[in-house]
Amino acid sequence: MxxxxxxxxxxxxxxxxxxxxxxxxxxxxxxxxxxxxxxxxxxxxxxxxxxxxxxxxxxxxxxxxxxxxQEKEYTGTLVLGKTTPSVDLETAFDGEFDVSGITPEQIQAAARQLTGEIQQIPPIYSAIRVNGERLYEKARRGETASDIKSRLVTVSNFNVLTDGFPAIDFRIVCSKGTYIRSLVRDLGLLLGNGAYLANLRRTRIGxxxxxxxxxxxxxxxxxxxxxxxx
The missing domain is CATH 3.30.2350.10 (Pseudouridine synthase)
Structure with a gap:
């Protein structure tokens, strides 16, 4: 043995x-x-x-x-024009938006707004505990959590490539505790639209x-x- x-x-x-x-x-x-x-x-x-x-x-x-x-680096693809509750493909689409008026310049500007030290609210489908229970457990029961606290995170780089619009390839360098799905959600909101994460890959830790x-x-x-x- x-x-x-x-x-x-x-x-x-x-x-x-x-x-x-x-x-x-x-x-x-x-x-x-x-x-x-x-x-x-x-x-x-x-x-x-x-x-x-x-x-x-x-x-x-x-x-x-x-x-x-340590600092982390990610690459991936987000898609504008649709949303899901989990902000990725774990859950079904729950919203659809017209993307015809969005320009590459607006997307670049929104990404710049999400760069630097920012306050970020974690997604409802996350492992953070609120009152002793993980948020995703509440979310999967269809419950909402109104007392999710924002956190200060640092996004050093949020580079976007708009050639495949409405699919946007990106590279993000960020601090511990940053939720990429929250950045995707917030990018959609800044554009008066919606967005979901199509794929994500962590390429570096320190x-x-x-x-x-x-x-x-x-x-x-x-x-x-x-x-x-x-």
Whole structure:
């Protein structure tokens, strides 16, 4: 029977999170497959987002907060003219708007308004706890939460490419705690319109980049080969 190595100083693991997996799915998969006694992730990604997820094991879990606090970079696509309650494709469309009057210059100006230090209200479909319950649990029951507090976040870059209008490709560099879905929602509101997030990929956390990350199965195979040789 395979045994966990006797000493576990811990390690930092970079994973390219698959589409439709939760961050906890990745943690649980690695815990079971690699027999990690202690493992956690630094910074949640929504199920419909892909990209860089940092995990720490053993004694390295003490540094999770440090990694969570680092600057993050995302790329993705938002679409103007429609809305969903979750601001992504987890939920069905609930609004449609005429986009014919929106110009590239207006989109660029709206993105600039959402750059710098801004007050941001998290989306109703988020993992923030209000009165001991996660917001998405309320949202999935059809309840509203009127006491969601805004938070100060920093958006260093919000670059948009309008060639595919009404689909807008973007690159965002931002601080810990920034919700990309909130930026998408607010961009639509600034344009007197609506918007939803079509796809999202986290490409960087601090100095760590997604091109250096393993797939879930790739990491498991390599770890088992190194630590549990046949």
């Amino acid at each position: 395979h045994q966990q190595p006797q000493t576990d100083p811990g390690q930092l693991i970079l994973i390219d999170k698959p589409l439709e997996w939760t961050s906890f799915d990745v943690v649980n998969k690695l815990r079971r497959a690699c027999k990690f006694k202690k493992i956690g992730h630094a910074g949640t990604l929504d199920p419909l987002a892909t990209g860089l997820l940092i995990l720490c094991t053993g004694k390295m879990t003490k540094q999770i907060d440090q990694y969570q606090a 100095e760590f980049v997604v091109k250096d990350a393993d797939s879930v199965e790739g990491f498991i195979e390599r770890y088992r080969t190194e630590h549990f040789p046949a």
